[in-house]
Amino acid sequence: MIEQLTRQDFLDLSPDDLSVEHEGQQLKLQVLETRDLPPISPRQSPFVVVLGGPPSPVLPQGIYGLLHARHGRHDLFIVPISRDAEYTRYELIFN
Numbered sequence: 001m002i003e004q005l006t007r008q009d010f011l012d013l014s015p016d017d018l019s020v021e022h023e024g025q026q027l028k029l030q031v032l033e034t035r036d037l038p039p040i041s042p043r044q045s046p047f048v049v050v051l052g053g054p055p056s057p058v059l060p061q062g063i064y065g066l067l068h069a070r071h072g073r074h075d076l077f078i079v080p081i082s083r084d085a086e087y088t089r090y091e092l093i094f095n
Contacts, residue, residue, distance in 0.1 A: 004071075005068075005071060005074065005094060006045065006047070007034050007035075007036065007045065007047040007049070007094075009068070009070070009071060010031050010034050010049045011031070011034060013030070013031055013068075013069065014069075015028060015030040016028065016069070017068065017069035017070070018030065018031065018051065018066065018067065018068060018069070019066075019067045020053075020059065020064045020065065020066050020067070020078070021064065021065045021067070022057065022059055022064065023057075026067070027053055027054070027057070027059070028053070028054075029051040029052065029053045029066075029090070030051065030052050030053075031049060031050070031051060031052075032050045032051060032052045032087070032089065033048075033049070033050040034047060034048065034049050034050070035047065035048050037093070037095060046093075046094060046095040047093075047094050048091060048092070048093050048094070049091070049092045049094070050081070050089055050090070050091055050092075051078075051089070051090045051091075051092065052086075052087035052088070052089055052090075053087060053088045053089075053090060054087070054088065055083060055084070055085060055086070055087065055088055056088075058080055058083060058088050059078060059080060059088070059090065060080070061077075061078070061079045061080060062077070062078065063075050063076065063077050063078075064076060064078050066078070066092075076092055077092070077093075078090045078091075078092055079091050079092075
């Protein structure tokens with residue numbers, strides 16, 4: 001369950017440990033950053049995960065099935081936040 005995911009679950013993952021289903025293909029993502037958020041939400045320990053994917057294709061903002069090597073598939077709201085020659089960066093907020 002998504003409520004059971006913690007910031008720790010996204011640390012020390014290899015680049016092959018995360019992917020998202022997009023247009024019938026698996027798009028590999030890697031964790032670039034995690035950080036805690038102020039505890040002002042119902043979640044005990046809210047946090048942010050920034051993922052890096054290939055520069056193209058860019059996933060539009062929306063709900064995607066994120067496949068986590070240890071925790072299976074979770075439908076999460078993913079937002080693209082920046083793009084450069086190396087990555088498209090996506091933000092996931094758990095609050």
